[in-house]
Amino acid sequence: MTTADDLFDEIFDEAGAGIERLGLRALPFTESPSGTNDTDRLRKVFTGRLNELKAVFTQLRGGDRRRILVFGRIGSGKSAFVLQVLATLQRKIPDILTVYSSLDPDSDLVTTAFIALAQALPKDDWAQTQLHQLGLATAKPQKERTTEASGSLKFFGAKLSEKSLAPGELERPAEALQQLIDRARKTYTSGVIIAIDDLDKQDPARVRRLMHDAQGTLKGQASFILTGHPIGMMGDLFTSERGLFDLQIELKDLDMPTTQKMLAKYLTSVRIKPDPSDDPKDPTDIRPFTPDAAKQFCRASRGKPRLFNRLGASVLNTAILKNATQIDLELLKEGLTASQMSRRELARLTDKENRLRTLLSERGTLSDEDILMEDLETLGFRSFNELLPLLEKLEYADLASRNELGYATEFEPLNVDLPFSEFPD
Ligand SMILES: Nc1ncnc2c1ncn2[C@@H]1O[C@H](COP(=O)(O)OP(=O)(O)O)[C@@H](O)[C@H]1O
Ligand SMILES: [Mg+2]
Numbered sequence: 003m004t005t006a007d008d009l010f011d012e013i014f015d016e017a018g019a020g021i022e023r024l025g026l027r028a029l030p031f032t033e034s035p036s037g038t039n040d041t042d043r044l045r046k047v048f049t050g051r052l053n054e055l056k057a058v059f060t061q062l063r064g065g066d067r068r069r070i071l072v073f074g075r076i077g078s079g080k081s082a083f084v085l086q087v088l089a090t091l092q093r094k095i096p097d098i099l100t101v102y103s104s105l106d107p108d109s110d111l112v113t114t115a116f117i118a119l120a121q122a123l124p125k126d127d128w129a130q131t132q133l134h135q136l137g138l139a140t141a142k143p144q145k146e147r148t149t150e151a152s153g154s155l156k157f158f159g160a161k162l163s164e165k166s167l168a169p170g171e172l173e174r175p176a177e178a179l180q181q182l183i184d185r186a187r188k189t190y191t192s193g194v195i196i197a198i199d200d201l202d203k204q205d206p207a208r209v210r211r212l213m214h215d216a217q218g219t220l221k222g223q224a225s226f227i228l229t230g231h232p233i234g235m236m237g238d239l240f241t242s243e244r245g246l247f248d249l250q251i252e253l254k255d256l257d258m259p260t261t262q263k264m265l266a267k268y269l270t271s272v273r274i275k276p277d278p279s280d281d282p283k284d285p286t287d288i289r290p291f292t293p294d295a296a297k298q299f300c301r302a303s304r305g306k307p308r309l310f311n312r313l314g315a316s317v318l319n320t321a322i323l324k325n326a327t328q329i330d331l332e333l334l335k336e337g338l339t340a341s342q343m344s345r346r347e348l349a350r351l352t353d354k355e356n357r358l359r360t361l362l363s364e365r366g367t368l369s370d371e372d373i374l375m376e377d378l379e380t381l382g383f384r385s386f387n388e389l390l391p392l393l394e395k396l397e398y399a400d401l402a403s404r405n406e407l408g409y410a411t412e413f414e415p416l417n418v419d420l421p422f423s424e425f426p427d
Contacts, residue, residue: 021318051253065193072251096192110216255304338418354382400416
Protein backbone atom coordinates (compact mmCIF):
# COMPACT_ATOMS: atom_id res chain seq x y z
CA MET A 3 0.00 0.00 0.00
CA THR A 4 1.35 3.42 -0.85
CA THR A 5 1.67 6.38 1.48
CA ALA A 6 -0.97 8.22 -0.50
CA ASP A 7 -3.45 5.43 0.20
CA ASP A 8 -2.58 5.56 3.87
CA LEU A 9 -3.55 9.19 4.00
CA PHE A 10 -6.98 8.56 2.52
CA ASP A 11 -7.52 5.51 4.67
CA GLU A 12 -6.72 7.61 7.67
CA ILE A 13 -9.20 10.28 6.66
CA PHE A 14 -11.79 7.60 6.06
CA ASP A 15 -11.26 6.16 9.53
CA GLU A 16 -11.30 9.61 11.10
CA ALA A 17 -14.58 10.42 9.41
CA GLY A 18 -16.06 7.27 10.91
CA ALA A 19 -14.63 8.13 14.31
CA GLY A 20 -16.17 11.62 14.11
CA ILE A 21 -19.65 10.21 13.60
CA GLU A 22 -19.14 7.50 16.20
CA ARG A 23 -18.03 10.05 18.76
CA LEU A 24 -21.59 11.35 18.52
CA GLY A 25 -22.90 7.84 19.17
CA LEU A 26 -24.10 7.42 15.59
CA ARG A 27 -23.21 4.96 12.81
CA ALA A 28 -23.94 7.30 9.92
CA LEU A 29 -25.47 10.62 8.99
CA PRO A 30 -29.24 10.15 8.92
CA PHE A 31 -30.13 13.37 7.09
CA THR A 32 -30.63 13.54 3.33
CA GLU A 33 -31.94 16.21 1.02
CA SER A 34 -34.58 14.08 -0.72
CA PRO A 35 -35.60 10.42 -0.71
CA SER A 36 -33.97 8.49 -3.51
CA GLY A 37 -36.97 6.83 -5.09
CA THR A 38 -38.17 3.34 -4.37
CA ASN A 39 -34.68 2.28 -3.25
CA ASP A 40 -35.14 4.36 -0.15
CA THR A 41 -38.06 2.47 1.38
CA ASP A 42 -36.09 0.99 4.27
CA ARG A 43 -34.59 4.25 5.43
CA LEU A 44 -37.87 6.06 5.01
CA ARG A 45 -39.80 3.51 7.05
CA LYS A 46 -37.47 4.13 9.98
CA VAL A 47 -37.61 7.91 9.88
CA PHE A 48 -41.03 8.74 8.45
CA THR A 49 -42.97 10.80 10.99
CA GLY A 50 -46.43 12.27 11.29
CA ARG A 51 -48.85 12.80 8.40
CA LEU A 52 -51.17 10.32 10.09
CA ASN A 53 -54.43 11.92 9.00
CA GLU A 54 -53.14 12.36 5.49
CA LEU A 55 -52.05 8.72 5.30
CA LYS A 56 -55.38 7.59 6.65
CA ALA A 57 -57.25 9.61 4.05
CA VAL A 58 -55.19 8.15 1.22
CA PHE A 59 -55.45 4.57 2.48
CA THR A 60 -59.20 4.96 2.89
CA GLN A 61 -59.39 5.82 -0.79
CA LEU A 62 -57.07 3.11 -2.01
CA ARG A 63 -57.65 0.10 0.17
CA GLY A 64 -60.78 -1.08 -1.57
CA GLY A 65 -58.91 -1.53 -4.82
CA ASP A 66 -61.23 0.84 -6.64
CA ARG A 67 -59.65 3.24 -9.07
CA ARG A 68 -58.87 6.60 -7.52
CA ARG A 69 -57.18 9.83 -8.48
CA ILE A 70 -55.31 11.51 -5.69
CA LEU A 71 -53.43 14.78 -5.75
CA VAL A 72 -50.78 15.43 -3.10
CA PHE A 73 -49.64 19.02 -3.03
CA GLY A 74 -47.39 21.12 -0.89
CA ARG A 75 -44.44 23.42 -1.12
CA ILE A 76 -40.92 22.39 -2.09
CA GLY A 77 -39.47 20.19 0.61
CA SER A 78 -42.77 19.65 2.40
CA GLY A 79 -42.34 15.92 2.00
CA LYS A 80 -44.44 15.00 -1.05
CA SER A 81 -42.01 12.44 -2.43
CA ALA A 82 -41.46 10.89 0.99
CA PHE A 83 -45.21 10.74 1.58
CA VAL A 84 -45.97 9.07 -1.72
CA LEU A 85 -43.15 6.55 -1.35
CA GLN A 86 -44.38 5.73 2.14
CA VAL A 87 -47.92 5.25 0.84
CA LEU A 88 -46.74 2.94 -1.94
CA ALA A 89 -44.50 0.88 0.33
CA THR A 90 -47.35 0.36 2.78
CA LEU A 91 -49.84 -0.66 0.10
CA GLN A 92 -47.28 -3.02 -1.33
CA ARG A 93 -46.89 -4.65 2.07
CA LYS A 94 -50.55 -4.78 3.01
CA ILE A 95 -52.31 -5.69 -0.22
CA PRO A 96 -51.35 -8.91 -1.96
CA ASP A 97 -51.32 -8.78 -5.74
CA ILE A 98 -51.19 -5.04 -6.01
CA LEU A 99 -48.71 -3.33 -8.31
CA THR A 100 -47.38 0.09 -7.38
CA VAL A 101 -45.08 2.08 -9.60
CA TYR A 102 -43.39 5.42 -9.01
CA SER A 103 -41.77 7.86 -11.36
CA SER A 104 -40.74 11.47 -11.36
CA LEU A 105 -42.17 13.38 -14.31
CA ASP A 106 -39.44 14.02 -16.83
CA PRO A 107 -39.54 17.64 -18.02
CA ASP A 108 -39.36 16.49 -21.65
CA SER A 109 -42.06 13.89 -21.33
CA ASP A 110 -45.77 13.85 -20.68
CA LEU A 111 -47.87 12.20 -18.03
CA VAL A 112 -49.09 9.32 -20.13
CA THR A 113 -45.70 8.39 -21.53
CA THR A 114 -44.07 8.66 -18.11
CA ALA A 115 -46.74 6.38 -16.66
CA PHE A 116 -46.30 3.96 -19.52
CA ILE A 117 -42.56 3.73 -19.06
CA ALA A 118 -42.79 3.32 -15.29
CA LEU A 119 -45.35 0.56 -15.65
CA ALA A 120 -43.51 -1.22 -18.47
CA GLN A 121 -40.32 -1.23 -16.41
CA ALA A 122 -42.22 -2.82 -13.54
CA LEU A 123 -43.32 -5.67 -15.82
CA PRO A 124 -40.07 -7.34 -16.86
CA LYS A 125 -41.88 -10.55 -17.76
CA ASP A 126 -44.21 -8.86 -20.18
CA ASP A 127 -42.61 -9.22 -23.59
CA TRP A 128 -44.92 -6.73 -25.23
CA ALA A 129 -44.07 -4.12 -22.60
CA GLN A 130 -40.35 -4.77 -23.01
CA THR A 131 -40.59 -4.46 -26.78
CA GLN A 132 -42.33 -1.11 -26.38
CA LEU A 133 -39.62 0.08 -24.03
CA HIS A 134 -37.01 -1.04 -26.46
CA GLN A 135 -38.69 0.87 -29.25
CA LEU A 136 -38.75 3.93 -27.08
CA GLY A 137 -35.00 3.61 -26.87
CA LEU A 138 -35.13 2.76 -23.19
CA ALA A 139 -33.24 0.10 -21.31
CA THR A 140 -35.32 -3.01 -20.89
CA ALA A 141 -35.19 -5.43 -18.00
CA LYS A 142 -32.63 -7.38 -19.97
CA PRO A 143 -31.13 -6.95 -23.41
CA GLN A 144 -33.74 -7.59 -26.12
CA LYS A 145 -31.82 -10.37 -27.82
CA GLU A 146 -31.34 -12.42 -24.70
CA ARG A 147 -34.87 -11.91 -23.60
CA THR A 148 -36.44 -14.12 -26.21
CA THR A 149 -34.27 -17.10 -25.41
CA GLU A 150 -34.08 -16.91 -21.63
CA ALA A 151 -36.75 -17.24 -19.02
CA SER A 152 -37.15 -13.70 -17.81
CA GLY A 153 -38.58 -14.41 -14.40
CA SER A 154 -35.43 -14.22 -12.35
CA LEU A 155 -34.55 -10.61 -12.97
CA LYS A 156 -35.73 -7.98 -10.62
CA PHE A 157 -35.99 -4.53 -12.07
CA PHE A 158 -36.24 -1.49 -9.91
CA GLY A 159 -36.85 2.15 -10.49
CA ALA A 160 -38.63 3.83 -13.25
CA LYS A 161 -36.42 6.79 -13.82
CA LEU A 162 -35.91 8.13 -17.27
CA SER A 163 -32.25 8.48 -16.44
CA GLU A 164 -31.99 4.78 -17.13
CA LYS A 165 -32.54 5.29 -20.83
CA SER A 166 -29.78 4.20 -23.12
CA LEU A 167 -30.82 6.17 -26.21
CA ALA A 168 -32.88 9.25 -26.86
CA PRO A 169 -36.47 8.13 -26.35
CA GLY A 170 -38.71 7.73 -29.32
CA GLU A 171 -42.38 8.35 -29.02
CA LEU A 172 -45.29 6.08 -28.41
CA GLU A 173 -47.56 6.10 -31.37
CA ARG A 174 -50.78 6.26 -29.39
CA PRO A 175 -49.67 6.82 -25.81
CA ALA A 176 -53.11 6.75 -24.19
CA GLU A 177 -54.09 3.51 -25.90
CA ALA A 178 -50.72 1.93 -25.25
CA LEU A 179 -50.96 2.75 -21.56
CA GLN A 180 -54.51 1.46 -21.38
CA GLN A 181 -53.41 -1.79 -22.94
CA LEU A 182 -50.47 -2.08 -20.58
CA ILE A 183 -52.68 -1.45 -17.54
CA ASP A 184 -55.06 -4.17 -18.71
CA ARG A 185 -52.16 -6.57 -19.11
CA ALA A 186 -50.79 -5.69 -15.68
CA ARG A 187 -54.16 -6.19 -14.02
CA LYS A 188 -54.27 -9.80 -15.21
CA THR A 189 -51.32 -10.53 -12.90
CA TYR A 190 -51.97 -7.90 -10.28
CA THR A 191 -55.57 -8.62 -9.55
CA SER A 192 -55.83 -6.16 -6.63
CA GLY A 193 -55.09 -3.28 -8.93
CA VAL A 194 -52.42 -0.99 -10.32
CA ILE A 195 -51.35 2.24 -8.67
CA ILE A 196 -49.27 4.70 -10.63
CA ALA A 197 -47.60 7.57 -8.79
CA ILE A 198 -46.17 10.43 -10.82
CA ASP A 199 -44.10 12.84 -8.77
CA ASP A 200 -43.00 16.40 -9.51
CA LEU A 201 -45.64 17.76 -11.84
CA ASP A 202 -44.42 21.15 -10.68
CA LYS A 203 -41.15 20.94 -12.53
CA GLN A 204 -43.13 22.14 -15.54
CA ASP A 205 -44.49 25.57 -16.24
CA PRO A 206 -48.14 25.99 -15.23
CA ALA A 207 -49.48 26.22 -18.77
CA ARG A 208 -47.77 22.98 -19.66
CA VAL A 209 -49.03 21.24 -16.54
CA ARG A 210 -52.55 22.25 -17.45
CA ARG A 211 -52.10 20.86 -20.94
CA LEU A 212 -50.58 17.64 -19.58
CA MET A 213 -53.48 17.23 -17.19
CA HIS A 214 -55.96 17.96 -19.90
CA ASP A 215 -54.36 15.46 -22.27
CA ALA A 216 -54.24 12.85 -19.54
CA GLN A 217 -57.86 13.15 -18.43
CA GLY A 218 -58.98 10.01 -20.20
CA THR A 219 -56.05 8.07 -18.83
CA LEU A 220 -56.63 9.31 -15.29
CA LYS A 221 -60.16 7.98 -15.50
CA GLY A 222 -58.95 4.62 -16.78
CA GLN A 223 -58.31 1.28 -15.10
CA ALA A 224 -55.50 2.29 -12.73
CA SER A 225 -55.31 4.49 -9.64
CA PHE A 226 -53.14 7.56 -9.89
CA ILE A 227 -51.30 9.61 -7.31
CA LEU A 228 -49.90 12.88 -8.61
CA THR A 229 -47.80 15.42 -6.77
CA GLY A 230 -46.86 19.00 -7.33
CA HIS A 231 -46.39 22.24 -5.53
CA PRO A 232 -49.03 24.92 -5.42
CA ILE A 233 -47.55 27.70 -7.51
CA GLY A 234 -46.93 25.42 -10.43
CA MET A 235 -50.29 23.84 -10.54
CA MET A 236 -52.96 24.62 -8.04
CA GLY A 237 -54.43 27.77 -9.50
CA ASP A 238 -54.86 26.05 -12.80
CA LEU A 239 -55.95 22.70 -11.51
CA PHE A 240 -58.52 23.95 -9.09
CA THR A 241 -60.24 25.95 -11.75
CA SER A 242 -59.91 23.95 -14.93
CA GLU A 243 -59.64 20.39 -13.69
CA ARG A 244 -62.01 20.58 -10.76
CA GLY A 245 -63.60 17.27 -10.03
CA LEU A 246 -60.83 15.28 -11.61
CA PHE A 247 -59.48 14.16 -8.23
CA ASP A 248 -61.20 11.97 -5.67
CA LEU A 249 -58.92 13.41 -3.01
CA GLN A 250 -56.64 16.44 -2.80
CA ILE A 251 -54.26 16.46 0.10
CA GLU A 252 -52.08 19.33 1.18
CA LEU A 253 -48.89 18.60 3.12
CA LYS A 254 -48.39 21.52 5.48
CA ASP A 255 -45.47 22.27 7.78
CA LEU A 256 -45.25 19.76 10.63
CA ASP A 257 -46.07 21.01 14.13
CA MET A 258 -43.36 21.23 16.78
CA PRO A 259 -44.19 18.03 18.73
CA THR A 260 -44.13 16.07 15.46
CA THR A 261 -40.86 17.72 14.44
CA GLN A 262 -39.33 16.72 17.78
CA LYS A 263 -40.50 13.16 17.24
CA MET A 264 -39.01 13.27 13.77
CA LEU A 265 -35.65 14.29 15.18
CA ALA A 266 -35.73 11.37 17.63
CA LYS A 267 -36.59 8.97 14.80
CA TYR A 268 -33.78 10.17 12.55
CA LEU A 269 -31.22 9.90 15.32
CA THR A 270 -32.50 6.56 16.60
CA SER A 271 -32.33 5.12 13.07
CA VAL A 272 -28.53 5.41 13.15
CA ARG A 273 -27.75 5.21 16.85
CA ILE A 274 -24.97 2.77 17.74
CA LYS A 275 -26.37 1.83 21.13
CA PRO A 276 -30.09 2.45 21.17
CA ASP A 277 -31.53 3.10 24.56
CA PRO A 278 -33.27 -0.20 25.47
CA SER A 279 -36.13 1.68 27.07
CA ASP A 280 -36.76 3.61 23.86
CA ASP A 281 -39.76 2.57 21.76
CA PRO A 282 -38.35 2.17 18.23
CA LYS A 283 -41.71 3.13 16.75
CA ASP A 284 -41.97 6.25 18.81
CA PRO A 285 -38.54 7.07 20.19
CA THR A 286 -37.84 10.02 22.44
CA ASP A 287 -34.06 9.78 22.63
CA ILE A 288 -32.55 12.90 21.01
CA ARG A 289 -28.88 12.26 21.88
CA PRO A 290 -26.34 13.62 20.87
CA PHE A 291 -28.47 16.79 21.03
CA THR A 292 -29.01 18.30 24.44
CA PRO A 293 -32.73 18.85 25.13
CA ASP A 294 -32.33 22.62 24.66
CA ALA A 295 -30.48 22.24 21.40
CA ALA A 296 -33.02 19.71 20.11
CA LYS A 297 -35.86 22.10 20.81
CA GLN A 298 -34.14 25.05 19.14
CA PHE A 299 -33.14 22.88 16.20
CA CYS A 300 -36.75 21.92 15.62
CA ARG A 301 -37.83 25.54 15.78
CA ALA A 302 -35.14 26.53 13.31
CA SER A 303 -36.36 23.90 10.86
CA ARG A 304 -39.93 25.22 11.15
CA GLY A 305 -41.54 21.86 10.56
CA LYS A 306 -40.25 21.83 6.98
CA PRO A 307 -38.82 18.37 6.32
CA ARG A 308 -36.28 19.37 3.70
CA LEU A 309 -35.00 22.30 5.76
CA PHE A 310 -34.88 19.97 8.77
CA ASN A 311 -32.65 17.60 6.80
CA ARG A 312 -30.44 20.38 5.44
CA LEU A 313 -29.94 21.89 8.86
CA GLY A 314 -29.44 18.48 10.45
CA ALA A 315 -26.69 17.60 7.99
CA SER A 316 -24.95 20.91 8.61
CA VAL A 317 -25.19 20.65 12.39
CA LEU A 318 -23.84 17.09 12.48
CA ASN A 319 -21.01 17.96 10.11
CA THR A 320 -20.06 20.91 12.28
CA ALA A 321 -20.10 18.66 15.34
CA ILE A 322 -17.83 16.16 13.58
CA LEU A 323 -15.36 18.86 12.55
CA LYS A 324 -15.22 20.01 16.16
CA ASN A 325 -14.71 16.48 17.50
CA ALA A 326 -17.78 17.04 19.62
CA THR A 327 -19.50 14.32 21.61
CA GLN A 328 -22.72 16.22 22.04
CA ILE A 329 -24.60 19.04 20.40
CA ASP A 330 -25.39 21.87 22.77
CA LEU A 331 -26.77 25.32 22.02
CA GLU A 332 -23.35 26.73 21.23
CA LEU A 333 -22.56 24.05 18.68
CA LEU A 334 -26.06 24.18 17.26
CA LYS A 335 -25.65 27.87 16.59
CA GLU A 336 -22.43 27.25 14.69
CA GLY A 337 -24.00 24.47 12.66
CA LEU A 338 -26.99 26.61 11.72
CA THR A 339 -24.74 29.49 10.70
CA ALA A 340 -22.67 27.17 8.55
CA SER A 341 -25.84 25.98 6.89
CA GLN A 342 -27.01 29.52 6.18
CA MET A 343 -23.75 30.23 4.41
CA SER A 344 -23.67 27.02 2.43
CA ARG A 345 -27.25 27.52 1.30
CA ARG A 346 -26.33 30.97 0.02
CA GLU A 347 -23.42 29.51 -1.88
CA LEU A 348 -25.50 26.66 -3.23
CA ALA A 349 -28.13 29.04 -4.47
CA ARG A 350 -25.58 30.91 -6.62
CA LEU A 351 -27.59 34.06 -6.37
CA THR A 352 -27.15 36.72 -9.00
CA ASP A 353 -26.52 40.34 -7.98
CA LYS A 354 -30.15 41.13 -8.38
CA GLU A 355 -31.24 38.15 -6.30
CA ASN A 356 -28.78 39.09 -3.61
CA ARG A 357 -30.11 42.63 -3.51
CA LEU A 358 -33.61 41.22 -3.23
CA ARG A 359 -32.49 39.02 -0.35
CA THR A 360 -31.02 42.05 1.41
CA LEU A 361 -34.17 44.04 0.80
CA LEU A 362 -36.27 41.18 2.16
CA SER A 363 -34.30 41.06 5.38
CA GLU A 364 -34.47 44.86 5.73
CA ARG A 365 -38.21 44.99 5.19
CA GLY A 366 -39.03 41.81 7.12
CA THR A 367 -41.73 40.85 4.63
CA LEU A 368 -42.52 41.52 1.00
CA SER A 369 -45.97 40.97 -0.42
CA ASP A 370 -48.03 41.97 -3.40
CA GLU A 371 -50.11 44.06 -1.00
CA ASP A 372 -47.40 46.14 0.59
CA ILE A 373 -44.52 46.22 -1.89
CA LEU A 374 -43.25 49.78 -2.39
CA MET A 375 -42.82 51.33 -5.81
CA GLU A 376 -39.37 52.57 -4.82
CA ASP A 377 -38.34 49.06 -3.82
CA LEU A 378 -39.38 47.73 -7.18
CA GLU A 379 -37.59 50.58 -8.93
CA THR A 380 -34.29 50.09 -7.10
CA LEU A 381 -34.35 46.45 -8.17
CA GLY A 382 -35.37 47.34 -11.70
CA PHE A 383 -38.80 45.75 -11.69
CA ARG A 384 -42.24 47.09 -12.45
CA SER A 385 -44.47 44.75 -10.51
CA PHE A 386 -44.45 42.23 -7.68
CA ASN A 387 -45.27 39.50 -10.16
CA GLU A 388 -41.95 40.03 -11.87
CA LEU A 389 -40.27 39.45 -8.52
CA LEU A 390 -42.03 36.15 -7.92
CA PRO A 391 -39.58 33.88 -9.77
CA LEU A 392 -36.68 35.43 -7.82
CA LEU A 393 -38.49 35.09 -4.53
CA GLU A 394 -39.25 31.50 -5.39
CA LYS A 395 -35.61 30.88 -6.07
CA LEU A 396 -34.84 32.22 -2.60
CA GLU A 397 -37.52 29.96 -1.24
CA TYR A 398 -36.06 27.00 -3.08
CA ALA A 399 -32.72 27.69 -1.39
CA ASP A 400 -34.50 27.97 1.98
CA LEU A 401 -33.45 31.60 2.18
CA ALA A 402 -37.02 32.87 2.15
CA SER A 403 -40.30 31.39 3.16
CA ARG A 404 -43.67 32.02 1.68
CA ASN A 405 -46.89 32.63 3.59
CA GLU A 406 -50.29 32.33 2.03
CA LEU A 407 -52.54 34.98 3.47
CA GLY A 408 -55.84 34.50 1.76
CA TYR A 409 -55.27 36.00 -1.65
CA ALA A 410 -52.09 37.85 -0.78
CA THR A 411 -48.68 36.31 -1.31
CA GLU A 412 -46.09 37.21 1.28
CA PHE A 413 -42.47 36.25 1.63
CA GLU A 414 -40.28 36.62 4.68
CA PRO A 415 -36.58 36.00 5.12
CA LEU A 416 -35.65 32.59 6.43
CA ASN A 417 -32.64 33.17 8.63
CA VAL A 418 -31.94 30.16 10.75
CA ASP A 419 -29.02 31.88 12.45
CA LEU A 420 -31.13 34.57 14.08
CA PRO A 421 -30.85 34.87 17.85
CA PHE A 422 -33.00 32.10 19.22
CA SER A 423 -35.27 34.46 21.08
CA GLU A 424 -36.69 35.49 17.72
CA PHE A 425 -38.02 32.04 16.89
CA PRO A 426 -41.74 31.68 17.38
CA ASP A 427 -42.90 29.18 19.94
N1 LIG B 1 -42.96 12.90 7.19
C1 LIG B 1 -41.63 12.81 7.08
N2 LIG B 1 -40.90 12.16 8.02
C2 LIG B 1 -39.56 12.06 7.92
N3 LIG B 1 -38.85 12.58 6.90
C3 LIG B 1 -39.51 13.24 5.94
C4 LIG B 1 -40.92 13.39 5.97
N4 LIG B 1 -41.31 14.10 4.90
C5 LIG B 1 -40.18 14.36 4.22
N5 LIG B 1 -39.09 13.87 4.82
C6 LIG B 1 -37.71 14.00 4.36
O1 LIG B 1 -37.49 15.39 4.09
C7 LIG B 1 -36.75 15.57 2.89
C8 LIG B 1 -37.54 16.38 1.89
O2 LIG B 1 -38.75 15.70 1.57
P1 LIG B 1 -39.25 15.45 0.06
O3 LIG B 1 -40.20 14.30 0.11
O4 LIG B 1 -38.09 15.34 -0.86
O5 LIG B 1 -40.04 16.81 -0.23
P2 LIG B 1 -40.77 17.26 -1.59
O6 LIG B 1 -40.90 16.05 -2.45
O7 LIG B 1 -42.08 17.83 -1.15
O8 LIG B 1 -39.89 18.32 -2.19
C9 LIG B 1 -36.40 14.16 2.43
O9 LIG B 1 -35.14 13.81 2.93
C10 LIG B 1 -37.48 13.29 3.06
O10 LIG B 1 -37.03 11.97 3.23
MG1 LIG C 1 -40.08 15.62 -4.27
